[in-house]
Amino acid sequence: MPDLSAFDLTGRVALVTGASRGIGQSIALALAKAGASLAVTARSLPALDETLGQLSSLGAPAIAVSQDVAVVADCRTAVTQAATHFGRLDILVNNAGIEQVCPSLDVGEELWDHIVDVNLKGAFFCAQAAAARMKEDGRPGSIVNLCSLTSHVGVPTAVPYGSSKSGLLGMTRALSAEWAPLRIRVNAIAPGYFQTAMTQGFYQDSHWRDAMLAKIPQARFGEMADLQGAAVFLASDASSYITGQCLAVDGGYLASI
Numbered sequence: 001m002p003d004l005s006a007f008d009l010t011g012r013v014a015l016v017t018g019a020s021r022g023i024g025q026s027i028a029l030a031l032a033k034a035g036a037s038l039a040v041t042a043r044s045l046p047a048l049d050e051t052l053g054q055l056s057s058l059g060a061p062a063i064a065v066s067q068d069v070a071v072v073a074d075c076r077t078a079v080t081q082a083a084t085h086f087g088r089l090d091i092l093v094n095n096a097g098i099e100q101v102c103p104s105l106d107v108g109e110e111l112w113d114h115i116v117d118v119n120l121k122g123a124f125f126c127a128q129a130a131a132a133r134m135k136e137d138g139r140p141g142s143i144v145n146l147c148s149l150t151s152h153v154g155v156p157t158a159v160p161y162g163s164s165k166s167g168l169l170g171m172t173r174a175l176s177a178e179w180a181p182l183r184i185r186v187n188a189i190a191p192g193y194f195q196t197a198m199t200q201g202f203y204q205d206s207h208w209r210d211a212m213l214a215k216i217p218q219a220r221f222g223e224m225a226d227l228q229g230a231a232v233f234l235a236s237d238a239s240s241y242i243t244g245q246c247l248a249v250d251g252g253y254l255a256s257i
Contacts, residue, residue, distance in 0.1 A: 006238040010035030013086040018096030020047040022196035030228035032060035039082030041067035069096045069122030079129035091235045092130040094123040094145045099161045112160045119164035140183040144234045147188040176244030185243040187234045192250025194222040217252035
């Protein structure tokens with residue numbers, strides 16, 4: 001039997017943003033199953049009731065934090081609340097994000113700022129606050145950013161989103177190099193095609209579904225469980241010599257284009 005102790009997160013504290021549903025919720029549950037205590041965030045505390053219920057059923061210590069990641073003060077407050085409640089912070093998962101399809105000639109300043117503020121600015125200031133706490137505690141830390149296939153390829157009518165996610169990949173690499181001496185690792189996950197509340201409109205179009213499936217070598221869309229192992233791996237000591245990387249969980253899509 002292989003030694004799986006490096007994947008154990010017992011005693012670690014993780015903060016997962018945008019954890020009320022979908023990918024954020026799934027990753028929070030995966031970290032809890034690996035032994036971590038969780039602070040989960042969303043703009044509305046009642047929206048986190050389902051996540052908290054599932055974490056409770058796993059026996060995981062957990063708190064809910066109200067946070068709008070587009071507001072820098074909220075990013076700092078979320079980190080402070082998590083670290084104060086549990087006495088430490090070891091893991092940050094920057095998951096919160098938004099997307100709105102719009103032809104580029106119609107993109108206005110308000111839409112651009114909203115998407116970039118949530119997906120990129122918010123992720124940076126959450127990471128900054130988390131790293132400051134990790135440095136203060138003198139413990140190793142792991143930051144995992146949720147990038148996208150659009151971090152690597154261009155997608156028409158998704159330019160603000162793709163720009164924010166490309167920026168997030170660049171940020172991941174730059175922070176990993178800067179914070180390595182602090183023993184803080186910064187990596188990313190790029191999910192492929194997963195049906196979530198944010199993307200479900202696409203999946204209702206049978207022509208779009210067929211076209212996308214034809215581009216995925218594994219010939220299926222991703223399921224939430226497909227992301228859980230990657231998240232635990234990057235959050236844990238099993239990836240202690242990995243930083244600045246973006247792991248595509250995409251059924252082979254990027255490898256085949």
